Amino acid sequence: MRTPLTLICLAAAQAVAAAPTPERHAQALLDAMRDAAAVPGMSAAIWQGGRMRWQGSSGWRDVEHQLPVQAGTRFRLASVSKLFAVTMAAQLRAEGKLDADQPVGALLPGLDTAIAALTPRQLAAHLSGMPHYEWRDVTRGHTHHAKARDALVHMKGRELVATPGSRYLYSSWGYTLLGAAAEAAAGQPYLDRxxxxxxxxxxxxxxETGTSATMxxxxxxxxxGVQPAPAHDFSYSWGGAGLAASAPALAEWGSRVLQGRVVDAATRDWMWQPTLNNAGQPVTSGNSTLGFGWRLGVDAQGLRIVHHAGSALGARSVLLLWPQADTSVSLLSNVMWTSSIERSAELLSAPFRAPLPDLPPRACPVKTTGFDAELDGAPLQGRARFRVDEDGLCRGELGLPAVLAKVVNQGPQPPADQLVVIGLQGGLARAALASPIGLSDWQAQADGSFRVDGVAGRKLVVRLTP
Structure with missing residues (x-):
């Protein structure tokens, strides 16, 4: 016969067992995001305190043969590759082999005069005046270059489009040049270093897309729908877009950077100081300030972050670091899709970071049937339903009103007809809203509504109805 104390202990044990783990939260978010955006395959990883906390995979690495993404699956890094070029250059600077303010022509003889005068610091912060890809570059990706310096053939006759140091102009060609300068300073091929x-x-x-079984x-x-992308050789820019990695490897590398194991702490902090333009003002892009190639900013809670995202043929990627929390998050996918990927990575890692304080409690609203909302003040409404799944997660689906559909169905990914809500904290006190453009931050308000931040910069307020 069970005593009351036994029953209480059993109930407590069942409650603990039903509580969703951070790992389950993160996997549910990754799956919901991949499904909402119709991305073939995604992988993510979180390193915290110098150890792996979680790795998740979702979808297919090979759509035709239905081969799933695995922990070791490598993805194109696109412009996240730039972080390796600037960190290599910073490493060489610490060794006295590269001066961030010396013209690259000193390392790379034979460059056109204007390009030879550019400095690594200007190239890293997109202050060089170098153009990004132009019409003349339509055939890039058709030729393989064995070394970074071999790709300097693309610099011939290329004209600057702004005065060096004057203003931010994004240029991956600038990183082709920076990678070649780092290779020359190192005295060994870029990939060897x-x-x-x-x-x-x-x-x-x-x-190594198409030539390696792990890619x-x-x-x-x-x-x-989704189809294989045309073959493309990214060796014209090892430093700007040409690398690949698994999500766990990328997150571990970010953790090494945080802990001063790739460059020393002083060099790391030097990379993360704002770069100034000719007028003495910090270089900015969007909500970020540019350091030595790294993007500097704050997350939705005002915590300091350093990061870089990438977008290229067959890739969307991000590496996001919290220096004060010793946390590194990678998120990789195998198709170019329109997304707020930094915010998505931030929310993906939320279960492993401190919960938000002072949010009003909200139980999972399982009796909800609809919602009223305001998008930038304009009213809209739709159907809704919520449930608690077998892992204790609060899950919801919202019908997608036409006005909101125009915001989240931006393409090129196929349009969605509903949004998914995954509880993160206290039932539904905090959640993530999954849409074709990634994850948005859903938070309970004192008046009973929910504020949703990160929906393409729009202001969305939701009220659930019985």
């Missing part, structure tokens, strides 16, 4: 000194022992290296396929949206 990457493997031996910048990311030793990690599954990080050149893009994910590269895909694009076309004709209303």
């Amino acid at each position: 990457l493997h031996s000194r910048v990311a030793p022992g990690l599954d990080i290296g050149p893009d 994910s396929g590269a895909y694009e949206y076309a004709n209303g």
